[in-house]
Amino acid sequence: MRDPHLLALTVNDEEHEVVVEPRRTLADVLRHDLLLTGTHVGCEHGVCGACTVLLDDAPVRACLVFAVQAEGSSVRTVESLADHGELSDLQQAFSDHHGLQCGFCTPGFLMLAEGVLAEQPDASREEIREGLSANLCRCTGYQTIVDAVHATACARREAAP
Amino acid sequence: MTTTDLPGVPPDVDPDQPERGERPATEPRFDGRRGRWVGASIPRHEDPRLLTGRGRFVDDIALSGMLHAGFVRATVAHAAITELDLTATREVHGVVAAYDAADLALGDIVAVLDRPPEEFTPTAMPILARGKVRFVGEPLALVVAHDPYAVEDGIEAARVSYDALDAVVSEETALAPGAPAVHEEAPDNVLLDVSMFDTPGVDEAFADAALTVDVTTRSGRQNALPLETRGVVASWDARDDQLLVQTCSQVPHQVRTMLARSLRIAERTVRVTVPDMGGGFGQKCVVGREEIAVAAAAQRLDRPVKWIEDRREALTAGFLAREQRYRTRAAFDADGRITALDVDVVCDMGAYSCYPFTAGIEPLMASAEMPSVYRVPAYRVRGRAITSNKAPTAPYRGVSRPQYVMAIERVMERAARELGLDPVEVRRRNVITEFPYTGVNGVTYDPGTYLESLDLAEATIRDEGWYEAREEADRQGDRHLGIGFCCFSERTGYGSEAFAKRKMTVVPGFDLSEIRMDTTGSVVVTSGTMNHGQSHETTFAQIVADRLGLDVARVKLRQGDTERIAYGWGTFASRSVTIGGSAVALASERLGELLCRIAAHLLETRPDNVALDGDGGVVQLDDPARRLPFEDIADVAHLRSHLLPKDVEPALTATASFDVPGDGTFSNATHAVVVEADPGTGEIRILRYVCVEDCGVVINPKVVDGQCRGGIAQGIAGALFEEVTYDGHGEPSAASFIDYLVPTATEIPDVSIQHLETPCAFTANGAKGAGEGGTIGAPAAVLNAVNDALRHTGVELDTTPIHPSTVLAALEGEL
Numbered sequence: 002m003r004d005p006h007l008l009a010l011t012v013n014d015e016e017h018e019v020v021v022e023p024r025r026t027l028a029d030v031l032r033h034d035l036l037l038t039g040t041h042v043g044c045e046h047g048v049c050g051a052c053t054v055l056l057d058d059a060p061v062r063a064c065l066v067f068a069v070q071a072e073g074s075s076v077r078t079v080e081s082l083a084d085h086g087e088l089s090d091l092q093q094a095f096s097d098h099h100g101l102q103c104g105f106c107t108p109g110f111l112m113l114a115e116g117v118l119a120e121q122p123d124a125s126r127e128e129i130r131e132g133l134s135a136n137l138c139r140c141t142g143y144q145t146i147v148d149a150v151h152a153t154a155c156a157r158r159e160a161a162p
Numbered sequence: 163m164t165t166t167d168l169p170g171v172p173p174d175v176d177p178d179q180p181e182r183g184e185r186p187a188t189e190p191r192f193d194g195r196r197g198r199w200v201g202a203s204i205p206r207h208e209d210p211r212l213l214t215g216r217g218r219f220v221d222d223i224a225l226s227g228m229l230h231a232g233f234v235r236a237t238v239a240h241a242a243i244t245e246l247d248l249t250a251t252r253e254v255h256g257v258v259a260a261y262d263a264a265d266l267a268l269g270d271i272v273a274v275l276d277r278p279p280e281e282f283t284p285t286a287m288p289i290l291a292r293g294k295v296r297f298v299g300e301p302l303a304l305v306v307a308h309d310p311y312a313v314e315d316g317i318e319a320a321r322v323s324y325d326a327l328d329a330v331v332s333e334e335t336a337l338a339p340g341a342p343a344v345h346e347e348a349p350d351n352v353l354l355d356v357s358m359f360d361t362p363g364v365d366e367a368f369a370d371a372a373l374t375v376d377v378t379t380r381s382g383r384q385n386a387l388p389l390e391t392r393g394v395v396a397s398w399d400a401r402d403d404q405l406l407v408q409t410c411s412q413v414p415h416q417v418r419t420m421l422a423r424s425l426r427i428a429e430r431t432v433r434v435t436v437p438d439m440g441g442g443f444g445q446k447c448v449v450g451r452e453e454i455a456v457a458a459a460a461q462r463l464d465r466p467v468k469w470i471e472d473r474r475e476a477l478t479a480g481f482l483a484r485e486q487r488y489r490t491r492a493a494f495d496a497d498g499r500i501t502a503l504d505v506d507v508v509c510d511m512g513a514y515s516c517y518p519f520t521a522g523i524e525p526l527m528a529s530a531e532m533p534s535v536y537r538v539p540a541y542r543v544r545g546r547a548i549t550s551n552k553a554p555t556a557p558y559r560g561v562s563r564p565q566y567v568m569a570i571e572r573v574m575e576r577a578a579r580e581l582g583l584d585p586v587e588v589r590r591r592n593v594i595t596e597f598p599y600t601g602v603n604g605v606t607y608d609p610g611t612y613l614e615s616l617d618l619a620e621a622t623i624r625d626e627g628w629y630e631a632r633e634e635a636d637r638q639g640d641r642h643l644g645i646g647f648c649c650f651s652e653r654t655g656y657g658s659e660a661f662a663k664r665k666m667t668v669v670p671g672f673d674l675s676e677i678r679m680d681t682t683g684s685v686v687v688t689s690g691t692m693n694h695g696q697s698h699e700t701t702f703a704q705i706v707a708d709r710l711g712l713d714v715a716r717v718k719l720r721q722g723d724t725e726r727i728a729y730g731w732g733t734f735a736s737r738s739v740t741i742g743g744s745a746v747a748l749a750s751e752r753l754g755e756l757l758c759r760i761a762a763h764l765l766e767t768r769p770d771n772v773a774l775d776g777d778g779g780v781v782q783l784d785d786p787a788r789r790l791p792f793e794d795i796a797d798v799a800h801l802r803s804h805l806l807p808k809d810v811e812p813a814l815t816a817t818a819s820f821d822v823p824g825d826g827t828f829s830n831a832t833h834a835v836v837v838e839a840d841p842g843t844g845e846i847r848i849l850r851y852v853c854v855e856d857c858g859v860v861i862n863p864k865v866v867d868g869q870c871r872g873g874i875a876q877g878i879a880g881a882l883f884e885e886v887t888y889d890g891h892g893e894p895s896a897a898s899f900i901d902y903l904v905p906t907a908t909e910i911p912d913v914s915i916q917h918l919e920t921p922c923a924f925t926a927n928g929a930k931g932a933g934e935g936g937t938i939g940a941p942a943a944v945l946n947a948v949n950d951a952l953r954h955t956g957v958e959l960d961t962t963p964i965h966p967s968t969v970l971a972a973l974e975g976e977l
Contacts, residue, residue, distance in 0.1 A: 003255070024311060038222035039215015041440070043389045044473040048899035051389060079215035088213060096209040099864045102872060103695030104212030105219065105390045105440025134906035137899075139389045139441050140695045141868060142875035142936075143907035 010071045013081040021068045028052045028063035039079040039108045050136030053109040060116030079108035091153045100149035102140035114150045126151045192928035197708025203864035207699040217438040220393040220410045225466035232313035234303040234320040236295035239551035239892025241324035250319040256312025262303045263290040269424040273520040276665040283348040287514040289451045296513035299479030304455045329551040329892035336548045344549040354522040354547035358529040363540040367502030371493035375576040379569045380961040382885035383485035386558040390440020391471035394453040396460035410439045412447035413732035418724045420449040436722030439694035444557040447734040448516040478894045483558030485510040488569040498588045502540040511547045514554035518668035521547040527562040534570045535612045536592040541602040551892040560937040567650045571942035610830040611918040615854040616649045619832040642839040646947025648939045651830035654736035654931025657822030670731040672821040675745035679814035683792035684716040690730015691742030701861040709750035711776035736931025747926035748818035761790045763807040827922045829930040831855035833939035837947040844970025848911040856918040859928035866932045873936020875910045881944035
């Protein structure tokens with residue numbers, strides 16, 4: 002390994018220390034060092050969004066972030082969403098609306114959607130569609146993904162005090 | 163969980179208890195009976211793991227001691243290799259090995275048709291380029307290193323020199339006299355030239371025609387673009403004496419067959435398994451040279467080796483499709499009825515012929531199916547596959563059908579315009595309405611709803627007021643609304659008989675299934691098909707659950723392991739539910755019969771006095787209080803086999819095969835689209851998309867809707883956005899998602915879907931395939947709608963993708 006760095010970061014509330022080359026991406030650290038393979042890599046140039054994770058609560062492309070840039074940060078991945086095997090409301094909505102087929106883009110869409118809903122809790126269906134246009138899906142034609150996120154937004158709004 | 167706890171399951175449906183015996187394959191199979199599970203939008207079995215990040219895709223696999231591989235690839239399109247020096251590569255820190263073609267000495271991939279030399283020229287695809295390169299991205303050498311980053315360093319250190327040749331980059335340059343030959347075996351760059359039909363009366367029909375239309379349509383080269391790129395992990399297992407090849411392939415058995423031949427080893431020493439797969443759409447239904455090279459490296463190094471294609475490779479060196487040109491001449495009588503069709507189709511298949519389908523796949527599909535849903539009395543067709551210095555091609559969702567449907571649907575529109583008729587009315591006058599119908603192409607079409615789907619789609623658009631909206635836009639003057647239709651059918655049950663007519667030497671068709679019940683009464687069923695998003699784990703379980711009267715949650719489908727099933731043909735051509743699903747149904751029926759036989763013996767009654775009870779057991783008919791749950795029967799079959807009838811073997815297993823007889827079955831649909839052309843930018847916005855489809859008995863409506871919508875999105879992508887372009891030297895100009903325009907959620911509209919249902923008589927479930935239809939109908943429907951929006955300009959567009967600049971030029975009178 003060339004020019005190794007000791008990296009400390011928090012992933013899904015768990016603290017980790019990893020030795021990385023400066024050029025190693027956050028996606029590779031999550032997938033191959035921490036074995037959190039739910040985050041997928043689809044293009045390695047920041048367009049498809051399959052690798053979207055939340056970095057300090059904001060959606061980022063893990064393929065475009067060097068792991069060393071995440072030093073001291075908190076990362077959330079798809080593995081954080083379910084609670085002891087019980088699907089989150091968003092995950093359940095994806096299943097209910099058939100918002101996934103092959104499932105490869107799905108973790109990225111889930112994390113993107115969490116980011117969009119956190120930022121715009123009152124988003125309309127069209128605003129959600131706009132937000133979700135950041136990522137690519139090749140299977141669904143997007144309609145059912147938009148439906149799933151919109152249904153989640155509505156349910157969360159209803160549940161909010 | 164009880165069955166009625168599941169969402170989407172109607173609680174009031176009586177369980178179906180079909181009694182089915184042996185019937186010859188040529189007789190109708192589907193008896194019209196439905197079950198409790200088939201037809202319900204039950205939750206997908208696949209979802210929980212995929213939603214929680216616990217799926218296992220090929221790049222998620224990590225083996226102890228695993229190395230990583232990558233390819234040195236050609237940077238010029240057509241050249242003799244004058245130097246390939248891997249010395250520096252081998253010295254790079256972290257690099258373990260580097261191989262060129264001579265190092266690995268693997269057998270070439272050669273795909274052959276059983277056709278004479280004047281019709282078909284076989285060409286070889288070496289695993290690594292030898293002597294010359296034929297497209298930018300062609301693999302020259304394999305680099306193996308401790309991590310993927312070191313692999314990249316090693317690839318960078320390779321020295322390659324070329325003696326460049328002129329590149330063949332278009333139909334014109336390929337067929338020009340004196341053109342450079344891509345393959346020495348095919349000096350004219352033609353790999354297939356077949357005139358499949360020239361029926362009597364073509365010339366007479368044109369001589370007598372009230373109207374002749376002559377349309378040249380073109381479609382751009384497209385990438386099927388599964389979001390998961392290709393990849394493989396290969397390892398040698400000394401104990402099993404086997405290469406374990408974990409790859410993302412739609413056709414694991416064909417990978418095994420070709421791999422064994424290329425490595426010149428016994429096929430039993432290769433095991434191919436497929437984990438979760440992130441889409442394929444046809445790109446992964448051919449054997450890739452990369453997976454063979456990586457397997458060879460793992461064998462040599464006796465270490466696991468992983469290769470994951472990066473997106474640049476996927477866009478430039480992955481299998482492509484769809485670059486076709488049709489000249490379609492059609493004769494019509496004065497009433498708008500077609501009297502003859504004369505077609506010349508040329509498909510640019512790129513640098514190599516794919517295994518097992520060959521470079522003939524696209525022109526042969528077009529030639530065989532071109533008359534589409536219409537009564538065409540006389541038909542002549544010439545289909546050619548040309549080779550060029552572009553990345554090779556594979557079947558892509560729809561295979562030529564999006565293109566020939568676009569050609570004939572443009573013909574219908576053109577005829578309507580010339581005759582002053584409504585385009586839907588012209589279709590009505592020509593569409594096949596009586597079934598079974600044997601066409602001029604010798605194909606017998608099983609019953610469908612061609613006219614009904616057309617009528618319903620038109621009525622939907624009319625009832626929603628889109629015709630008035632178009633008139634209103636006309637009145638306003640600066641808005642350009644267009645309405646377009648596409649009516650088509652799609653053969654989805656290609657059995658071996660139908661594929662054999664294409665004269666393939668490797669003839670897909672049948673599929674096998676084995677079902678086992680364990681001592682807890684749960685079943686595992688296998689299939690030679692290969693799920694990669696189509697929801698087989700759910701739909702096949704629904705089929706099995708109905709046949710056995712078993713809760714669907716107790717059914718597990720296993721696919722993607724060549725050790726589990728003797729042979730299979732994988733998933734492509736919308737064949738999985740029709741063929742694989744039928745095999746699964748038949749195996750389930752046999753297991754049901756076995757359960758009944760054992761139960762009758764244990765209940766000490768006649769075999770015809772028991773039946774499956776639809777609730778996980780066998781009941782005595784004349785005394786329903788006497789019942790044996792499957793667990794009790796399974797207990798005897800495995801743990802107390804001395805209690806079995808003397809002529810019944812222990813364990814609970816059954817097998818079945820299925821092949822579709824004759825010409826197979828046809829799904830059908832009509833798509834209707836409303837578009838608006840932006841007068842400022844030429845951008846096309848889709849205002850409404852309606853799909854009326856008929857895929858026979860729907861196993862799971864939610865899944866079929868998903869297949870339609872996803873297919874339509876890919877069809878729209880081809881109609882409006884995506885194209886793999888090359889410059890005059892064969893340099894690909896769309897090597898990233900910056901240039902290859904994949905539509906997002908803001909470009910793909912919501913699609914409304916209506917189902918018609920004509921049960922298929924030939925499949926065990928009455929189902930026809932649903933995987934490809936969306937993709938087939940969308941390009942023609944969108945193109946027709948755009949032309950309708952441009953109808954006041956006098957311009958007719960016949961090429962996809964439709965660029966905004968072209969639309970703008972048309973609107974501004976510059977075309």
